[in-house]
Amino acid sequence: LWSVRGEVGWSPMSDVLITGNLGFGGVRESIRGGGSIFGTQVTSFDETVSKTGMVYGAALAYRLPNNWFAQVDWSRYQMGGADVPMAGFTAPQVGRVNMNVDVVKFGINKKFDLF
Numbered sequence: 793l794w795s796v797r798g799e800v801g802w803s804p805m806s807d808v809l810i811t812g813n814l815g816f817g818g819v820r821e822s823i824r825g826g827g828s829i830f831g832t833q834v835t836s837f838d839e840t841v842s843k844t845g846m847v848y849g850a851a852l853a854y855r856l857p858n859n860w861f862a863q864v865d866w867s868r869y870q871m872g873g874a875d876v877p878m879a880g881f882t883a884p885q886v887g888r889v890n891m892n893v894d895v896v897k898f899g900i901n902k903k904f905d906l907f
Contacts, residue, residue, distance in 0.1 A: 793819050793869065793893060795847040807855040817847040819871050819891050843891045845871040859903040869893040 797815030804810065820842045849867030856862055871891035 793817070793895075795867070795869065797847055797849075797867075799851075809851075809853040811851045811853075813847070813849050813851075813867070815847045816844060817869050817871075818842060818844040819869060819893060821874070821889055821891060841874040841889060841891070843871040843874055845869065845891075849895075853901075859905070861901040861903065863897075863899045863901060865897045865899070867895045869895070 795815055795817030797813040797817075799811050799813040801809050801811035820840065822840045847867055847869050849865065851863060851865040853861050853863040869892065871893070874889045874891055
């Protein structure tokens with residue numbers, strides 16, 4: 793999972809920062825399986841799917857005492873879906889994989905005044 797994003801922020805009060813981001817990113821998914829699925833014996837399969845797409849999100853930061861900040865950040869990796877061929881069935885089968893990912897991060901940050 794990777795992304796390159798630009799971010800724009802707005803501070804409605806001196807202790808609050810609201811940001812939004814937009815960019816592009818990618819995800820890589822490995823799918824492995826085998827054995828018996830719904831009573832049908834299948835051989836093992838191993839497929840890897842890579843997708844790229846749009847990334848967007850928002851964050852909220854709040855200033856705490858002594859240059860500490862609390863932050864929550866949400867990002868949506870909008871990669872769509874992918875068809876994955878699955879070997880080993882008596883008839884060719886294709887599985888559909890949802891490649892959309894939502895990420896929520898919480899953080900505590902310290903600002904250092906070096907200069």
